[in-house]
Amino acid sequence: MTPDELARLTGYSRQTINKWVRKEGWTTSPKPGVQGGKARLVHVNEQVREYIRNAERPEGQGEAPALSGDAPLEVLLVTLAKEMTPVEQKQFTSLLLREGIIGLLQRLGIRDSK
Numbered sequence: 360m361t362p363d364e365l366a367r368l369t370g371y372s373r374q375t376i377n378k379w380v381r382k383e384g385w386t387t388s389p390k391p392g393v394q395g396g397k398a399r400l401v402h403v404n405e406q407v408r409e410y411i412r413n414a415e416r417p418e419g420q421g422e423a424p425a426l427s428g429d430a431p432l433e434v435l436l437v438t439l440a441k442e443m444t445p446v447e448q449k450q451f452t453s454l455l456l457r458e459g460i461i462g463l464l465q466r467l468g469i470r471d472s473k
Contacts, residue, residue: 360401
């Protein structure tokens with residue numbers, strides 16, 4: 360995810376996200392197709408998720424939207440798909456084609472198997 364996308368999902372500013380990337384040493388990679396080397400993608404792993412969950416907001420700022428709570432489902436699904444490796448994307452696509460949405464929801468324990 361770009362720092363801007365991560366900022367929109369979490370409610371923090373892009374500058375705050377970039378500061379955390381440097382301070383915490385989060386894994387990043389160059390954004391494909393952007394020249395100049397400044398645009399980076401942040402790899403959202405468990406370390407990043409945990410840090411954001413535990414981050415304290417300055418007084419006067421409300422709660423940050425949850426990474427998976429206040430963003431529209433479509434945005435979250437597309438963002439998650441972009442974070443997958445090509446192999447993971449292929450496997451996930453195969454799973455969806457093979458089992459459909461009902462099978463996926465059953466695997467996740469969201470829908471009864473009846």
